[in-house]
Amino acid sequence: MKLGYTIIYVADVPKTVTFYETAFGLQRRFVHESNLYAEMETGATALAFAGTETAEMNGIAILPNDPAAVAAGWEVCFVTDDVTVAYDRAVSAGCSPVTAPEQKPWGQTVSYVRDLNGCLVEIASPIAQPGE
Amino acid sequence: MPIILKTGGPIPIPSGYHETVVTPKASRAVEAYWSFTARTAGRSVVLPDGRCDIMLRDNIHRRGAPVAIVTGPATRAYTVTYDIGDRWQGVRLRPANGVALWKDQITQASDRVLRSQDAHALVPALAALGCNDITPDDLAGALPQLQWQGAAQIDLAIDTLHASGGRIRIAALARFIGCTPRHLNRMFRSTIGLTPKTYAQLVQFHRALRLIKNPRQSITGSAFEGGYADHAHLTRAFRRYGGFAPSCVPHDLTLPTLFA
Numbered sequence: 001m002k003l004g005y006t007i008i009y010v011a012d013v014p015k016t017v018t019f020y021e022t023a024f025g026l027q028r029r030f031v032h033e034s035n036l037y038a039e040m041e042t043g044a045t046a047l048a049f050a051g052t053e054t055a056e057m058n059g060i061a062i063l064p065n066d067p068a069a070v071a072a073g074w075e076v077c078f079v080t081d082d083v084t085v086a087y088d089r090a091v092s093a094g095c096s097p098v099t100a101p102e103q104k105p106w107g108q109t110v111s112y113v114r115d116l117n118g119c120l121v122e123i124a125s126p127i128a129q130p131g132e
Numbered sequence: 133m134p135i136i137l138k139t140g141g142p143i144p145i146p147s148g149y150h151e152t153v154v155t156p157k158a159s160r161a162v163e164a165y166w167s168f169t170a171r172t173a174g175r176s177v178v179l180p181d182g183r184c185d186i187m188l189r190d191n192i193h194r195r196g197a198p199v200a201i202v203t204g205p206a207t208r209a210y211t212v213t214y215d216i217g218d219r220w221q222g223v224r225l226r227p228a229n230g231v232a233l234w235k236d237q238i239t240q241a242s243d244r245v246l247r248s249q250d251a252h253a254l255v256p257a258l259a260a261l262g263c264n265d266i267t268p269d270d271l272a273g274a275l276p277q278l279q280w281q282g283a284a285q286i287d288l289a290i291d292t293l294h295a296s297g298g299r300i301r302i303a304a305l306a307r308f309i310g311c312t313p314r315h316l317n318r319m320f321r322s323t324i325g326l327t328p329k330t331y332a333q334l335v336q337f338h339r340a341l342r343l344i345k346n347p348r349q350s351i352t353g354s355a356f357e358g359g360y361a362d363h364a365h366l367t368r369a370f371r372r373y374g375g376f377a378p379s380c381v382p383h384d385l386t387l388p389t390l391f392a
Contacts, residue, residue, distance in 0.1 A: 009295070052295045053157035059342055061297025061359070066308050 005039075006076060007048045009055055009062050010117050013038050016049045019116045023093035024078055024086070024123075047076065067096065067118035075112075077122035083109040086123045095121070157291055165271065167221040170214040179341075180206035180373055182326055182334045184230045184241070186255065186271060187222035191215065200251040200258040204241030205230050205325040207334065209375040223271045227331070228286045228323040232275065238325040285309055286319050293328070298336030299359040302328050337373040340366065344381055351378050 010016045013031065017038045020026045029046065031038040036051035055062045065072060080086045083101045091097050095113035098120070103109050109125040169192060182205045190198035193216070205227075225233060233255065234241040252259040257274035289309045293300060300308075305328065306316040320328045340358030343349055352363070355378070360366040363378075370378045 053291060055295045056156045056297075056339075059339065061299055061339065061357075062295055063300055063304075064292050064295065064308060069304075069307070 003045045005046045005048050007050050008065070008076075008117070008119055009052050010049050011052055011064070013049045013051050016115075016117065019094065020047075023090045023095055023115065024121070025089070065117045065119050067114060067116070069118065071114060071118060071120040075120040075122050077124055079124055079126050081125060083111055083123055083125050087111040087113065090121070090123060156294060164224045165222070166224060167219065169220075170216060170218045173215050175211055175213050177209050177211050177375060178206070179209050179338075180243075180334060181338070182206065182324060182331050183227050184225045184233050184325070185222045186225075186233070186258070186274060187220050188258075188261065188271070189218065189220050191217045192219050193217040198261070199248055200255070200261070202233060202246045202251040202254050202258075204234060204238075204244040206243055207326065207330055207373070208243055209373060221271065223275060225275070227290055228283065230325045231323045234325065238323070239321050241325045285311070286323055289316060289319070289328070290324075290331075293332055294335055297339040297359065298332040298334070300332075302332070333369065334373060336360075337369050340369070340378075341374065341381065344378055354378075 008016075013035050017028050017031055017040070020040060021028065026047070027041040029039040029041045034051075036054050037048065039046040039048045052062070052064060063072075078086065087097075087101050090113045095115055096118075098112035098114055099110075101109050101111040101123075106127070108127050111123045113121050113123065115121050184205055185201075185203045187201045187203075188198035189201060190196065198221075230241065231238045237254075246254055255274055261270055261274065289305060292305060292308060296305075302316065303313050306313040309316070311319070316328055320326060320331060324331060326334075336359055340354055340360065343354035343358055344351055346354075351366070355363060355366040358366070360369065366378050370376060370381075374381075376382065
């Protein structure tokens with residue numbers, strides 16, 4: 001097996017796609033005509049969004065992500081060389097700031113925001129590989 | 133008529149069924165038209181889905197005016213007995229539109245069934261419908277129109293409740309849609325005619341039923357995923373809403389998507 005998709009259930013798929021384009025600089029791979037599913041251009045593992053109502057279609061049960069509540073216990077992490085620029089863009093596009101960029105003892109710059117749906121998104125610099 | 137459960141004889145194939153269900157939400161978002169014509173005499177169990185229907189019952193082989201039937205939000209399974217040619221044509225209402233039908237009686241409408249004169253008294257336009265060639269538009273025309281301000285809020289509450297498989301806590305649901313549990317309770321009772329808890333239990337039951345119908349899925353696993361604390365809890369819900377035990381789900385249960 002390989003990790004094929006990370007799928008986030010959201011109230012409004014097209015709105016979330018547009019938000020991720022603006023806030024994180026991603027591009028859409030495709031949006032299904034039903035507006036109930038979309039994928040972003042994120043390489044071999046697609047970040048995808050599915051309409052909340054597809055949960056019931058598929059027999060699964062979910063709690064809605066809620067900007068006003070504590071974030072669910074998982075996150076998406078974007079890696080970039082300039083964390084501060086990416087963080088500022090995300091916040092100015094409407095993300096809620098969680099922790100501003102800070103340098104970790106292991107040399108990585110790390111920040112957190114929450115997206116329009118309240119999902120936790122980390123924006124961090126690459127970790128230097130041993131020997132680099 | 134929500135889900136039909138056949139208890140004897142060959143499965144009657146619904147004829148002239150016009151609904152196109154895209155998603156469960158779509159089936160709630162619009163009034164659905166349905167019809168059912170019995171090809172053999174028999175008996176069916178109708179599972180409760182918390183919604184109201186307006187229907188006309190007649191027999192395609194006999195002349196005579198159809199009997200008008202108006203149901204309140206169902207919370208109990210009930211049995212329907214029919215003859216060859218018995219026909220139902222119905223409109224299923226959006227859950228929150230129960231109040232359009234029952235008005236201030238909605239809070240006492242749960243599991244009520246009005247026939248003939250009683251149905252006409254509630255929905256006067258039904259009395260005017262003839263016996264032959266009734267179209268869905270005729271039934272829709274008999275529907276009282278509903279306009280009210282909190283519709284978006286209760287729709288969000290209903291959708292969220294369904295997405296959670298009936299498992300979201302009522303307090304959490306109220307907070308998510310931005311009201312108090314007390315207001316949520318009042319809103320459900322005054323529109324759907326059921327408390328949020330009862331409606332949630334119906335959603336939970338239907339999901340667990342769907343899980344259990346997968347022959348590769350254990351009852352224990354389905355109960356756990358469905359949010360039932362233990363086997364007794366699951367059995368109680370199945371007896372209450374389906375009239376059967378989790379281990380005795382009839383194998384010829386009509387697919388929920390058909391009559392969802």
